[in-house]
Amino acid sequence: MAKMVHPESNVPLDRTDRRLVELLQKDGRMPNATLAREVGVAESTCLVRVRSLRERGVIRGIHADIDPAMVGRPVQAMIAVRFGGHRRSHFEQFREEVPRLPGVLSAYHVSGATDYFVHVACESADALRDFVLDHLTNRPGVLHAETALIFDMLKGEGNLTEPLD
Template identity: 50%
Template sequence: MAPSTSPQQPVELDAVDRRIIQELVDDARISNALLAQRTGIAPSTALLRTRALIDRGVLTGYHAEVSLQGVGRSVQALISVRLRAHDRVQIDRFTQTMPQLPEVLSMFHVSGATDYLLHIAVSSTEALRDWVLDYLATDESVGHTETTLVFAHHKGLGGPLPEQLPSIPATR
């Protein structure tokens, strides 16, 4: 699938669209025949509906999920970054450079006292220290960083919200 840009406005999704999206979120490698069976539509309809979701910018790509521990990157961290000055040239350089570094899993531009939040994965705490020193502490545009180790990562759903949210029992 060619990458698509996300729509600027929310797209109208019917129950079939939502079911297709949820099935693809659960298993992006599902065959079209099985997708059609699980959504209760013809295979030709499943294919057309999926292509329409791509064309409308709702589905933006598929990816392989890699075990970070399995590839030797078992130490994850969230690094808060505050820039020294909010100069457009430095901001553009920072936002173009950081996501291209292989250790960076995600970068978020956030509000508040922090300007950016980086999610990185490296092989060891020593590698984490060196990465912060090499790429952040020595960067003239970076004024302050704060590193938080990630002990566990629990993924959320990632698909569209259901028409009606299930009730969650109160805990005491």
């Protein structure tokens, strides 16, 4: 198995670190005592290891998985945004402001004809249209926005500590 290395810390993840990541990926709220028992280390060692994984940026956070429809945002879409001119200031402003907009679940800076994909959840089709017009197409540098409705989402269950075959 190849050693995984965090690019910023250059500290390889050993078998214990990989197992902790695997367990926390499945259940981010697993108690430290249970983690320690599953991995086969002392609770104090487990606590130090998990803290180190957080500090090194391996574990970026623990989040609740909220169903947008259950909180009044049943319409989801992926919006492809293309810039014209590719001025750095336009990209920086977009990167800074768009993730903070209400309803934005994620934004991806990608290669190819599209510059960003923005995943949003809205109250209705009208609210989605207004979001695109009010918050994306009128931004400096944005040339085009194309909206694709999301009918179903399949959440990946892949283990990030296992190698791709």
